[in-house]
Amino acid sequence: MQETRIIDASQTYESQGQGLPTGLELLGGKFKIDRQIGAGGFGITYLAMDTFLERAVVIKECFPESICMRFGNRVTVNAPAHDAQYRKIVEMFMREARSIAKMRHPNIVSVHQAFEENGTAYMVLDLFEGRDLLDVIEDDNDALSPDQVRDILVKVLDAIDLVHKNDLLHRDISPDNILLDKWGTPALIDFGAAREDASQKTSAVSTMLVVKDGYSPHEFYVAGGVQGPCSDLYALAATMYHLITGDAPPNSQTRVSAMAGGEPDPYEPIIGRFPQYETAFLQAIDQAMRVSPKERIQSAKDWLDLIEQETKKVKTVKIPENKTLTKTLSELIEETNKHVLSADAQKRVEAPVPRKEVTTGREYFQPEWVEEFNRETREAEEQKRREAERAAAEEAAWHAEQARLEQVARLAALAEQQAEQARQQVEDERISSKILEWVSRGK
Ligand SMILES: Nc1ncnc2c1ncn2[C@@H]1O[C@H](COP(=O)(O)OP(=O)(O)O)[C@@H](O)[C@H]1O
Ligand SMILES: [Mg+2]
Numbered sequence: 257m258q259e260t261r262i263i264d265a266s267q268t269y270e271s272q273g274q275g276l277p278t279g280l281e282l283l284g285g286k287f288k289i290d291r292q293i294g295a296g297g298f299g300i301t302y303l304a305m306d307t308f309l310e311r312a313v314v315i316k317e318c319f320p321e322s323i324c325m326r327f328g329n330r331v332t333v334n335a336p337a338h339d340a341q342y343r344k345i346v347e348m349f350m351r352e353a354r355s356i357a358k359m360r361h362p363n364i365v366s367v368h369q370a371f372e373e374n375g376t377a378y379m380v381l382d383l384f385e386g387r388d389l390l391d392v393i394e395d396d397n398d399a400l401s402p403d404q405v406r407d408i409l410v411k412v413l414d415a416i417d418l419v420h421k422n423d424l425l426h427r428d429i430s431p432d433n434i435l436l437d438k439w440g441t442p443a444l445i446d447f448g449a450a451r452e453d454a455s456q457k458t459s460a461v462s463t464m465l466v467v468k469d470g471y472s473p474h475e476f477y478v479a480g481g482v483q484g485p486c487s488d489l490y491a492l493a494a495t496m497y498h499l500i501t502g503d504a505p506p507n508s509q510t511r512v513s514a515m516a517g518g519e520p521d522p523y524e525p526i527i528g529r530f531p532q533y534e535t536a537f538l539q540a541i542d543q544a545m546r547v548s549p550k551e552r553i554q555s556a557k558d559w560l561d562l563i564e565q566e567t568k569k570v571k572t573v574k575i576p577e578n579k580t581l582t583k584t585l586s587e588l589i590e591e592t593n594k595h596v597l598s599a600d601a602q603k604r605v606e607a608p609v610p611r612k613e614v615t616t617g618r619e620y621f622q623p624e625w626v627e628e629f630n631r632e633t634r635e636a637e638e639q640k641r642r643e644a645e646r647a648a649a650e651e652a653a654w655h656a657e658q659a660r661l662e663q664v665a666r667l668a669a670l671a672e673q674q675a676e677q678a679r680q681q682v683e684d685e686r687i688s689s690k691i692l693e694w695v696s697r698g699k
Pocket of ligand 2: 296446
């Protein structure tokens with residue numbers, strides 16, 4: 257499977273094995289870590305338990321692996337120079353959690369809590385039971401029908417439309433970031449928390465470019481590349497391409513290099529290759545995957561319209577009105593309404609509602625011990641919080657000293673790495689400028 261990776265040769269760092277341990281409690285015991293289920297460039301994902309509601313949840317921890325490390329449970333920068341950048345990423349993570357929480361959509365996994373702890377930030381997501389599209393693609397016994405594929409695309413487009421209307425870009429749409437439940441309903445996950453400004457020239461995280469080969473459009477590979485809704489649509493088209501053909505499409509950089517060098521585009525259009533799909537459906541995928549952003553489908557809404565138009569052309573069936581049946585149904589509804597209304601009126605007469613019950617909630621009877629219990633609970637929680645803060649402060653001091661000692665050793669190792677990485681960067685820049693030159697030629 258293609259990993260989401262950060263192009264920043266000078267800052268590569270191992271995050272494997274840096275996850276929180278099983279049984280660790282967060283937010284004063286409200287959540288308990290079960291196990292790690294993922295680690296991407298910016299975060300670690302855990303299966304956890306909401307101990308109060310007694311249900312499983314997913315917790316995402318902000319962990320930009322290239323600039324941080326863990327001491328005990330705390331996350332710290334791996335070099336003082338990364339401090340501002342790290343704080344900015346944590347702040348963006350929280351901001352993005354808020355943005356995602358605002359988006360209520362049946363095909364977007366909901367965020368229902370976000371908090372800061374252990375020197376970093378966390379978001380709590382609903383657990384979506386299902387498997388990702390990559391698993392489905394790789395499972396030969398579970399091929400999706402064209403109707404199912406179409407249904408997935410329509411639902412994900414509707415979700416992306418909402419994301420874009422909220423001025424966000426997903427930036428990491430790929431088969432492993434779309435989950436499918438047992439009824440075939442898709443859900444979009446992994447909103448690239450903290451990546452919101454990751455490619456902006458002015459930002460403190462300007463050196464980080466987040467890409468997934470095969471799915472990311474070429475503008476994701478170029479520092480300062482203009483990203484927009486059609487960039488997400490490129491990645492969605494690449495995902496659909498993979499789902500339909502069984503193969504991921506070629507890397508967009510390879511496409512650009514080939515075309516800039518006067519060679520044919522290595523992308524093989526899917527139009528005409530899969531007769532079980534409508535032509536316009538396949539054509540839209542090819543169009544969304546154009547190298548030049550200007551030539552792509554520009555919005556999720558436009559894409560949905562293209563699909564809808566085709567459906568109307570093919571599937572409009574005129575159903576003749578059955579007058580007798582309509583009349584019978586209206587009569588039945590009217591009769592049922594009459595019956596319900598009269599039964600309701602009768603009930604009101606037979607059983608008058610006691611006065612107390614129709615007044616406001618404040619007047620309900622509440623035993624004294626409830627207030628006492630609530631007060632004691634609040635005090636206990638406050639006490640627990642103070643103790644946790646004191647323990648965290650002590651731990652932080654210890655970690656700071658450890659960090660200093662580790663830092664000395666680490667800097668020596670980094671210096672060695674950087675020589676190699678500088679060479680790599682020169683090569684990357686050479687390719688990037690070739691792409692920019694090619695794009696600016698108006699392709
Ligand atoms: N809300 C969720 N419900 C169920 N599984 C999830 C959920 N969020 C993430 N996962 C699982 O965890 C994996 C990693 O999470 P993801 O958010 O994609 O982070 P990353 O790819 O950056 O590691 C996903 O591929 C998926 O299998
Ligand atoms: Mg993911």
